[in-house]
Amino acid sequence: MLSMTVQGYLRNPHRQIRLIPVYIGYEKVVEGRTYLGELRGKAKKGESILGLLKAAKTLKEHFGKVSLAFGDPIDLKKTLDQVAPCWHENYESSDKPKWLPTAVRALSHEVATGINNTATLNGANLCALGLLTAPSFTLESSNLSHFIHFSQKLHNQLRHKGDAPVNHQTSEHLIAEAEKLELITRLPHTYGDLLQLNEQQALLMTWYRNNILHLFALPSLVAFCFNQQNQYTRNQLHELLSTLYPFIHRELYLPWQGDDLHHQIDAIIHFFTEQKLLIDDGKYLVRVSPYQEQGTLLTLMARPIQPSLERGYLMVALLLHFGSGSFTTEALTTECQVLAQRLSILHGLNAPEYFHKPLFHQLAELLLSLDYLQSDEGGHLTFGSSLEWFSVQCRPLFDPALRHSIRLLTHQPKHAIKKQDD
Numbered sequence: 069m070l071s072m073t074v075q076g077y078l079r080n081p082h083r084q085i086r087l088i089p090v091y092i093g094y095e096k097v098v099e100g101r102t103y104l105g106e107l108r109g110k111a112k113k114g115e116s117i118l119g120l121l122k123a124a125k126t127l128k129e130h131f132g133k134v135s136l137a138f139g140d141p142i143d144l145k146k147t148l149d150q151v152a153p154c155w156h157e158n159y160e161s162s163d164k165p166k167w168l169p170t171a172v173r174a175l176s177h178e179v180a181t182g183i184n185n186t187a188t189l190n191g192a193n194l195c196a197l198g199l200l201t202a203p204s205f206t207l208e209s210s211n212l213s214h215f216i217h218f219s220q221k222l223h224n225q226l227r228h229k230g231d232a233p234v235n236h237q238t239s240e241h242l243i244a245e246a247e248k249l250e251l252i253t254r255l256p257h258t259y260g261d262l263l264q265l266n267e268q269q270a271l272l273m274t275w276y277r278n279n280i281l282h283l284f285a286l287p288s289l290v291a292f293c294f295n296q297q298n299q300y301t302r303n304q305l306h307e308l309l310s311t312l313y314p315f316i317h318r319e320l321y322l323p324w325q326g327d328d329l330h331h332q333i334d335a336i337i338h339f340f341t342e343q344k345l346l347i348d349d350g351k352y353l354v355r356v357s358p359y360q361e362q363g364t365l366l367t368l369m370a371r372p373i374q375p376s377l378e379r380g381y382l383m384v385a386l387l388l389h390f391g392s393g394s395f396t397t398e399a400l401t402t403e404c405q406v407l408a409q410r411l412s413i414l415h416g417l418n419a420p421e422y423f424h425k426p427l428f429h430q431l432a433e434l435l436l437s438l439d440y441l442q443s444d445e446g447g448h449l450t451f452g453s454s455l456e457w458f459s460v461q462c463r464p465l466f467d468p469a470l471r472h473s474i475r476l477l478t479h480q481p482k483h484a485i486k487k488q489d490d
Contacts, residue, residue, distance in 0.1 A: 089182030095132025
């Protein structure tokens with residue numbers, strides 16, 4: 069669609085064209101049951117008059133509110149001037165310019181980032197963010213309330229130009245709305261109620277969580293660095309985050325690059341120290357004890373971004389085990405998908421996107437663009453010491469039990485890997 073828009077503009081460049089990013093946020097999707105069925109492999113049902121009549125009953129249910137938010141306009145001419153400065157020269161309407169794919173990719177990234185920047189917080193996606201990170205998808209009511217309140221403050225503090233308006237509802241009100249929508253389950257208890265997701269709810273809530281994951285991706289990445297390591301100097305933390313950030317930047321369409329990224333990291337560090345999740349002793353940034361209330365918050369905040377990083381670590385481990393030149397891109401992404409699916413079963417990661425094949429293909433392209441991988445004439449992926457260096461940097465960040473599982477999965481006999489013919 070964007071490609072056709074650009075080509076149409078080239079035929080009449082005197083017109084001003086601006087694209088408006090639009091975010092639509094649901095507290096509960098009407099097609100929830102259909103979505104769950106499709107995730108489990110059921111075929112998508114076709115539209116029919118009978119289906120429409122049956123839907124009338126569904127529409128009487130409570131689905132909460134819908135948020136509609138508009139992002140900053142994207143000037144098509146400005147984007148083309150940046151990506152292809154000579155775009156207006158020697159254009160023939162029958163030709164497809166060589167720069168067109170590059171321009172469309174840049175425009176696509178702007179649109180997706182613009183939509184992300186306008187995402188809104190509600191009870192469904194904030195409860196999903198908290199409960200999906202908790203062991204057994206269960207938290208004490210007070211802990212979930214504290215986490216939601218913290219997430220609201222974090223978002224409000226870090227929101228930048230173009231972000232959607234702030235949601236001022238209390239965490240208790242947001243939790244009550246999620247309960248009313250039957251998205252979470254309350255378990256009454258003498259020592260304090262528990263809030264929980266059953267298996268069906270957990271699967272559906274991944275959709276809501278993913279709608280706002282990008283808003284908390286960078287704070288989650290900062291918190292993740294302290295998962296297994298207690299302290300860093302500020303420079304050490306910035307260097308580590310610069311190494312890890314590309315692996316979430318492309319997948320989640322995050323807006324920061326260069327100095328903007330480091331300014332945002334500093335703002336997150338300042339907020340974490342202000343909220344006493346981290347202590348700045350003048351030399352080191354030190355995490356508080358995970359057994360303290362603020363330490364629990366840091367642990368919960370670290371978990372949303374973990375699956376994205378695990379996929380990258382799994383791919384790197386597989387490459388290093390089988391050696392340079394062992395895979396084509398297609399064979400690598402297929403094998404990673406199979407192993408990730410097994411890993412998700414072993415560790416109870418109830419999220420189909422965890423082993424979504426296009427994400428592994430995107431990871432392979434990223435490793436190529438960052439020069440961790442190269443492609444030889446036969447299409448096989450080769451690498452040198454830089455990939456080993458990257459693995460050494462990342463290895464201490466992951467839980468030893470997870471590293472052990474990945475090592476067992478990737479250390480298969482070489483004949484077990486089905487190499488794809490050229």
